[in-house]
Amino acid sequence: MTKFKRVDPEISRRKFINIALGTTAAVGGVSLITALGSVRPVNRITPGKLPAIPGDILVYADGDKAGQPIQDADLGIKATRAWPQGKDKDGKPLVKSEEPNNLLLVFKFAESDLKAPTDLKGVVDGVVAYSAICQHLGCQVGDNNEVPGTLLCPCHSGAYDPKQGCKVIGGPPPRPLPQLPIKQEGGQYIAAGPLEFAYFGTTDTDFEKLVKEAEGT
Ligand code: FES
Known part of the structure; x- marks a missing residue:
């Protein structure tokens, strides 16, 4: 009597197929994991995140009139907060908030x-617009009620003078708030250019790329 058991050929065939399928699945799984591992999260820049470009309308950022074009009658030496409103890819108004x-x-x-x-070429009848974001560490600046007509950052007391190009007049900010050149059309204030240099947290080079992207949308 032989010491080897007779093996049913059908069982052997199934066993082979199962091993082959298992190996294929394992290799496929490793490939999938490798492929997924190589996928980097995409930092999507949506149209609503792109910076102001020529033609954008300045709209109220707050209050009952939020989203409406700012009006001359509401402007003064106190800051009025505004967003640029451009257009989406279908030509519909898009507030870039x-x-x-x-x-x-x-x-x-x-x-x-x-x-x-x-x-002064970017000013209309004394109306002037600047970035609202402090160039020190990115806080939102607001009116300095102790010195009307100037701006104060609540975080580290950075101070700016919007009558002089928003130059730094106190505290740690390393550079002025960038001005947005504007013009007036049909009673609306419209961006006549992009911000004159980068807002907080972006190099001038990267900011220029963002502006180009905005102009291409
Ligand atoms: S964030 Fe404005 S002074 Fe520091």
Whole structure:
């Protein structure tokens, strides 16, 4: 009597197929895991995050009129907060409020009060707009009630003068708030260019790329 058991050929065939399928599944699984591992999260820049570009309408950021074009009658030496409103890919109005750095402050001063380095070509009848985001560590700046007509950052007391190009007049900010050149059309204030340099947290080079992307949408 032989010491080897007779093996049913059908069982052997199934066993082979099962091993082969198992090996294939294992290899496929490893490949899938490898492929997934190589996928990096995509930092999507949606149209609502892109910066202001020429043609964007300045709209109220807060209050009952939020989303409506800002009106001359509401402007003064206190800051009016605004978002740029562009268009989505279908041409519909799109308020660019998904990016906090897009928040703007709009003022109306006597024209004779505006001094260099304010870009006077980007001013309409004393109305001037700047980024609202502090260049130190990115807090939102607001009116300095102790010195009307100037701005104060609540975080580390950075101070800016919007009558002089929002130059730094106190505290740690390393550079001015960038001005947004504007023009007036049909009673609306419209961006006449992008911010004159990068808002907080972005290099000028990367900011230029964002502006180009916005102009291409
Ligand atoms: S974040 Fe504005 S002064 Fe520091």
